[in-house]
Each structure stands twice: as structure tokens, then as C-alpha cells.
Amino acid sequence: MTARLLATVCLACLTAAPALANKVFVSNERGNSVTVLDSETWEVLTEFAAGNRPRGITISPDGSMLYVCASDDDLVRVFDTDTYEEIHTLPSGPDPELFILHPDGNPLYIANEDDNLVTVVDTETHQVLAEVPVGVEPEGMGISPDARFVVNTSETTNMAHFIDTEDFQIKYNVLVDQRPRYAQYSADGTKLFVTSEIGGTVSVMDIAEDGAPTLVHKISFEVPGVLPEWLQPVGAKVTSDGKLLFVALGPSNRVAVVDAETYEVLEYIIVGQRVWQLDFTPDEKYLLTTNGNSNDITVIDVEKLEAIKSIQVGEQPWGVVVAPDA
Amino acid sequence: MRNDVMAALLGAVWMCVAAAAGAVEVSYGLLRVDYPSQAPISRLEAKPADRGFAGAELATRDNQTTGQFMGQTYELTTVATTPEEAEDALAGLLADGASIIAVLANGADLLRLVERAGEDALILNIGAGDTNLRSENCRANLFHITPSTAMRADAIAQFAIWKKWTDWFLVHGSNPDDRELAEAYRRAARKFGARIVEEREFEDTGGARRTDTGHVLVQRQLPVFTQRAKDHDIVIAADASDVFAPYLPFHLWTPRPVLGSAGLQPVTFHPAHEAWGATQFQTRFEELAGRRVRGDDYDAWLAFRVIGEAVTRTGSADPNVLRDYVLSDEFELAAFKGVPVTMRGWNGQLRQPVLLYDGAITASVSPQDGFLHQVSPLDTLGLDAPESACTAFD
Numbered sequence: 221m222t223a224r225l226l227a228t229v230c231l232a233c234l235t236a237a238p239a240l241a242n243k244v245f246v247s248n249e250r251g252n253s254v255t256v257l258d259s260e261t262w263e264v265l266t267e268f269a270a271g272n273r274p275r276g277i278t279i280s281p282d283g284s285m286l287y288v289c290a291s292d293d294d295l296v297r298v299f300d301t302d303t304y305e306e307i308h309t310l311p312s313g314p315d316p317e318l319f320i321l322h323p324d325g326n327p328l329y330i331a332n333e334d335d336n337l338v339t340v341v342d343t344e345t346h347q348v349l350a351e352v353p354v355g356v357e358p359e360g361m362g363i364s365p366d367a368r369f370v371v372n373t374s375e376t377t378n379m380a381h382f383i384d385t386e387d388f389q390i391k392y393n394v395l396v397d398q399r400p401r402y403a404q405y406s407a408d409g410t411k412l413f414v415t416s417e418i419g420g421t422v423s424v425m426d427i428a429e430d431g432a433p434t435l436v437h438k439i440s441f442e443v444p445g446v447l448p449e450w451l452q453p454v455g456a457k458v459t460s461d462g463k464l465l466f467v468a469l470g471p472s473n474r475v476a477v478v479d480a481e482t483y484e485v486l487e488y489i490i491v492g493q494r495v496w497q498l499d500f501t502p503d504e505k506y507l508l509t510t511n512g513n514s515n516d517i518t519v520i521d522v523e524k525l526e527a528i529k530s531i532q533v534g535e536q537p538w539g540v541v542v543a544p545d546a
Numbered sequence: 547m548r549n550d551v552m553a554a555l556l557g558a559v560w561m562c563v564a565a566a567a568g569a570v571e572v573s574y575g576l577l578r579v580d581y582p583s584q585a586p587i588s589r590l591e592a593k594p595a596d597r598g599f600a601g602a603e604l605a606t607r608d609n610q611t612t613g614q615f616m617g618q619t620y621e622l623t624t625v626a627t628t629p630e631e632a633e634d635a636l637a638g639l640l641a642d643g644a645s646i647i648a649v650l651a652n653g654a655d656l657l658r659l660v661e662r663a664g665e666d667a668l669i670l671n672i673g674a675g676d677t678n679l680r681s682e683n684c685r686a687n688l689f690h691i692t693p694s695t696a697m698r699a700d701a702i703a704q705f706a707i708w709k710k711w712t713d714w715f716l717v718h719g720s721n722p723d724d725r726e727l728a729e730a731y732r733r734a735a736r737k738f739g740a741r742i743v744e745e746r747e748f749e750d751t752g753g754a755r756r757t758d759t760g761h762v763l764v765q766r767q768l769p770v771f772t773q774r775a776k777d778h779d780i781v782i783a784a785d786a787s788d789v790f791a792p793y794l795p796f797h798l799w800t801p802r803p804v805l806g807s808a809g810l811q812p813v814t815f816h817p818a819h820e821a822w823g824a825t826q827f828q829t830r831f832e833e834l835a836g837r838r839v840r841g842d843d844y845d846a847w848l849a850f851r852v853i854g855e856a857v858t859r860t861g862s863a864d865p866n867v868l869r870d871y872v873l874s875d876e877f878e879l880a881a882f883k884g885v886p887v888t889m890r891g892w893n894g895q896l897r898q899p900v901l902l903y904d905g906a907i908t909a910s911v912s913p914q915d916g917f918l919h920q921v922s923p924l925d926t927l928g929l930d931a932p933e934s935a936c937t938a939f940d
Contacts, residue, residue, distance in 0.1 A: 355611055356612060357826055375880070376608055378880075399823070417880075449885040471884075
């Protein structure tokens with residue numbers, strides 16, 4: 221049995237193109253830690269302390285620095301991705317939950333859930349560049365590929381706010397369904413997807429050349445035998461070719477696969493409990509999901525649309541980010 | 547600095563959204579009727595002077611934050627009054643232009659105030675659980691934000707059935723409210739298939755409840771009072787008057803879990819609730835009020851958030867437009883309870899889960915798994931359409 225397994229593994233080595241190993245970082249909201257995994261072996265490499273109530277997690281474009289929203293510390297902690305030592309902290313405003321990094325690595329746009337603000341922080345000088353008042357309970361953060369607009373969603377106001385990154389003014393507000401959680405642009409910038417946890421929908425906006433949004437569709441979900449109330453869209457990711465949209469459906473323990481052009485739901489993939497956030501490996505062969513209640517992550521094979529593995533991480537995993545190829 | 551940013555922003559924001567909405571000014575009020583009452587058994591339950599008001603204030607701030615992007619403004623007036631002066635206080639609010647009024651009062655006073663307000667005002671019930679207000683005494687301009695007593699009793703019953711605790715020992719007080727609450731538990735038992743194997747009435751003889759020697763007497767009286775009851779799985783406490791229930795859990799003759807007015811209690815909200823983003827609500831509330839949230843604060847918050855949501859979606863401050871929207875299938879609202887809350891079109895009761903609170907945590911939330919309904923699992927709690935004699939919404 222072991223021999224056969226070894227043989228299979230070796231065959232895989234010979235036939236498959238060599239996959240790059242990337243580090244996967246998972247924030248554990250209740251465990252106050254970050255778990256590090258290897259995307260080739262799917263083994264846990266280590267777990268390190270990351271401050272109080274780590275939620276939002278992202279990485280610098282060069283892969284050297286890991287940013288973690290330490291929500292209960294009211295700041296962002298920055299870690300070295302090799303040594304896992306804390307390099308410094310960034311001011312974030314109170315209760316940072318989610319953030320988005322400018323594609324160039326600077327600045328960082330942070331949603332302050334308790335203060336109805338989006339805080340813009342220079343990642344080099346560590347200065348607060350702006351505080352932008354938004355709706356009640358700001359949460360989701362997205363940035364257009366050309367970096368002209370940052371989109372923030374406010375959970376109680378139920379809007380997507382389009383913040384101009386030049387002057388930090390809100391240029392557009394779009395009402396969406398209850399408790400918008402996450403905003404994700406398509407790679408070409410022509411579409412924006414906003415998930416609504418309690419509304420149970422994903423709002424689709426067409427984005428004009430000047431960045432102006434038009435609400436064109438609402439995707440809803442249906443699984444026989446599952447109460448509609450449990451189909452709660454949270455995290456979302458789109459493949460870079462713009463063809464597939466993956467939506468984490470929270471307590472229904474499923475990830476929906478949506479045709480990002482026709483908005484038809486193609487598949488529901490069963491993952492762990494209370495699936496929350498998602499991230500692709502850089503080659504988009506795998507999609508990783510954090511499962512808050514089962515304390516694990518699920519690896520989805522993107523081509524087969526199958527869950528292939530789940531790996532135990534820390535207590536209540538919240539966010540996940542995969543390091544870029546070295 | 548922040549004010550400058552805000553001012554600059556408001557200008558910019560209004561230009562881009564206000565076109566759709568137009569400027570809307572919403573004026574609403576909260577009328578609280580205070581009754582003479584003894585100190586509660588537990589001083590943790592002492593009533594703060596701003597009870598209810600703080601929740602309304604928080605909702606108004608939340609609404610205003612959203613309103614700044616829509617060109618909508620909200621003005622809240624809060625009034626505390628006595629039963630005798632309640633009608634005049636209501637008239638004052640109406641005269642000042644508030645046509646949407648949340649009322650925190652008992653059922654009889656609420657009904658009196660609804661009649662006084664007239665059909666053009668929209669009244670939001672945030673205090674009265676009476677079944678008759680959701681049935682024969684319903685009114686077309688009266689929405690019930692707070693769950694009915696029947697919803698709460700059903701929430702407890704479903705949990706007990708889920709636990710297979712089907713044999714109940716019902717202990718109720720001797721005042722009319724206690725007897726009405728006991729009746730709600732009897733109905734819940736019939737509805738979900740539990741048996742009340744024994745019933746006893748604990749007589750309210752008045753007198754001091756919190757004297758230094760109070761617990762000594764209680765410790766001797768309650769075991770005797772509860773001895774020789776038929777075999778039971780749980781004790782259901784129906785003590786709307788706050789006379790004895792908190793003493794029950796550790797003074798029973800036969801040790802059994804207590805549910806209802808003590809032990810596991812059916813509540814709209816409590817200060818330890820954290821699920822579904824509620825932590826943020828708790829933080830915001832505590833920062834504003836300087837104290838922990840109460841159920842009536844939450845009900846007041848929810849009442850004005852229902853209105854705020856309707857204003858946001860309709861762009862109107864007209865009570866009739868808002869009422870129609872809230873009654874429509876379009877309306878839903880996130881309320882930190884995991885599922886959207888909506889309105890029952892047949893009697894104006896807000897559909898919502900009921901939290902089961904043990905004094906420290908949310909121990910469970912009803913409706914429980916497996917209680918099914920053709921419309922929504924939430925309609926397994928309280929009066930369903932065929933059971934309600936309400937015709938005002940037809």
C-alpha cells in the first residue's frame with residue numbers, strides 16, 4: 221500500500237509539470253495566530269502568534285511582508301514571511317477587519333468596522349494618509365485593477381462606496397442587499413461582484429471606462445434540502461480569465477461556482493463548516509477556503525471543481541492569502 | 547480635521563446620489579410609559595433612566611450615517627411619561643410632526659395610544675407581548691417589533707422538544723400577567739407536543755423581596771413549595787411580575803433545569819450576544835450609552851432601523867409609503883440574528899428568531915432545526931396566519 225502510494229506520487233512527479241510551492245497563510249480569529257502551510261505538500265509548516273483577533277490578511281506584491289488586521293489590538297501587524305517575526309505595526313483606526321493593498325504595495329486601505337471609516341495608510345512611512353467616512357460597519361474592500369477606485373461595503377448601511385484613490389472622495393454609492401461582505405473586481409476591471417450575507421445574493425455591477433458602476437444583476441442561490449437562510453454569501457474570487465466566480469456560502473458549508481458571464485450557478489462544492497474567505501494559488505489550480513467552525517481549510521481543485529483535501533489549522537480560521545510565486 | 551473631511555465629502559456625495567432620492571426629512575419619536583414598580587429581584591435588572599432611548603439614539607445615528615449618502619435626515623424625539631399623561635405626551639409628539647412613533651408600554655396602554663394616534667400615524671410596538679394585539683385587537687397602523695409572548699413561549703417549547711424534555715412542571719405567579727404567560731406556555735406545549743404534568747401557582751403576597759434575610763426564607767419555602775410534583779423533565783417558570791422565578795433554579799425539591807422567566811430565557815437580545823456580527827452592535831451601543839444593552843434598547847433600535855431601511859429603499863418619509871414597503875415582499879433587514887427579519891403581512895408582527903439566554907451566553911436560538919413551515923421556519927414561532935383573528939391587514 222505504501223509502495224503503491226509512493227509509486228503514484230513518483231508518477232505524478234514525472235508526468236505533472238513541476239508545481240511551485242507557495243506558502244499559504246491563514247488567520248485564526250479565535251486562536252490569535254497565523255497558520256502557515258505549504259501549497260505543494262499541504263503540510264502545516266508552523267503557526268505563529270499574530271495579535272488579538274486576527275482577521276483580514278494580505279501579502280505584499282513581492283511576497284516578503286504579511287499584513288494582518290489585529291482587530292482587537294486596533295492595528296495592523298506586519299510580519300516577515302520568512303522568519304515570521306513582526307517587523308512593525310501600522311496604525312489602522314479602531315477594529316480593523318478587512319483591508320486591500322494597492323497593487324504596487326502602497327498604500328493600504330483598511331475598513332474600520334466600529335468607526336464607520338476607511339483608513340488609508342502609507343505602508344512605507346506608516347502615516348495615515350486619509351480617513352474616509354463611509355456607511356455603518358464598513359467591511360468588504362476591493363480595488364479596481366487600475367487602482368483608480370477602492371470599493372468599500374458597509375454592512376448596516378448596505379452600500380458599496382466607490383472611493384476615488386486620487387482625492388479619497390466617494391464618487392458613487394450603490395445600494396445592495398442586506399449585509400454586504402465582500403467586493404471583488406474581475407481582473408479586466410469591467411465587473412464588480414458584491415456579496416450580501418443576509419440578503420443571500422451577489423450583486424453584479426458593470427463598470428464603465430471611467431469607473432462608474434451600473435447594477436445589472438443579482439445572483440441568488442438554491443440548494444435542495446438547505447434552508448435558503450443558510451445560503452449566506454461571504455468571500456468571493458473570480459478566475460483571472462473572468463469565467464468563473466467562486467462564492468463562499470458561510471453556514472451552508474458550500475462554495476458556489478458561478479459562470480461569471482451568464483451568472484448561472486454551475487455547482488455547489490461541499491467544504492468545511494462556516495466557510496468564510498477564499499484565495500487562489502497563483503496558478504489558479506487550487507482554491508483555498510477557510511472554514512471557521514470546523515477549524516480547517518479546504519483545497520478545491522479548480523479544474524475539476526472538487527474538494528480534494530482539508531487541513532486542520534488554528535482556532536476559527538477567518539482569512540487566507542497565498543504568497544505570490546517567488 | 548475629521549469634520550472638514552466629512553463636510554467635503556457630504557458635498558461630493560450629495561451630488562452623486564441625491565439626484566435619485568431627493569432631500570427627505572424623517573421625524574420620529576419614542577414614547578415610553580413608566581409604571582410604578584418595585585426594585586427588581588436582581589439589581590442587574592435595574593432599569594436605567596435612558597432605557598429604550600439609547601437604542602433609539604443608536605438607530606438614529608446608524609440611519610443618519612446612511613442618510614448622508616442619500617440626502618436623508620432623521621430627527622428623533624424621546625419622551626418618558628406616566629400612564630395618566632401618556633395620551634397628552636403622544637399628542638405632543640404628533641403635533642411636533644413625528645408621524646412614526648415607537649411605544650414602550652403595556653398592551654392596554656398601547657392600544658389606547660394607537661386609537662388616539664389615528665390612522666395617519668404609524669405606531670411601532672416595542673414593549674407589549676400580548677397575543678390579542680396580534681389577533682383580534684390588531685390595527686393596520688400598528689407594527690409589533692418586539693416578539694409576542696407566544697413567540698417566546700414557542701421558542702422555549704421548541705428547544706425543550708428538541709432536547710426531548712417533554713414533561714413539564716409549570717410554576718406560575720398569581721397576577722394576571724403571570725397567568726397570561728402561563729397560558730402561552732400551555733398553548734406552546736399543546737402546539738409542539740409537550741405535556742404539562744403538574745401546575746402550581748406561586749402566590750404573590752407582596753412584601754420585601756430583597757431584604758437581607760430574603761434568601762434564607764426562600765431557601766426554606768421553595769423546596770417545600772415544589773416537592774411531590776409528578777415526574778417531570780423541566781420546570782417552566784411563568785413569572786411576568788418578577789416575584790419568584792430567579793430563585794427557582796437552585797431551590798427546587800427535585801433538581802431540574804428551569805426555563806422561561808429564569809434559567810434559560812427567551813429574549814430578543816442580550817449584552818453577551820456576539821454571533822452574526824453582533825459584537826459590533828454591542829461595541830457601538832456601549833460606546834454611546836456607557837452601559838450594557840437591554841432587550842428594550844434592542845427593540846427600539848430595531849424599530850427605527852426598520853424605518854431607516856424603508857426610507858433608504860423608498861426615498862420617502864410618508865408613513866403610508868413606509869408601511870406598504872415594510873409589508874411587501876421586498877422588505878428584509880439584517881438584525882444580528884443570522885437571518886433577515888421580515889414582516890408578517892397578516893398581523894404586522896416582525897418575523898425574527900428568539901435567542902435563548904442563560905444569563906451568560908446565547909445557549910441556543912429558536913426556531914430549532916427540524917421545525918418546518920411552508921413559508922418560513924420563523925413562522926413556527928407565535929401566531930400563524932390561520933390562528934390569528936386579525937383582519938386589519940386584509
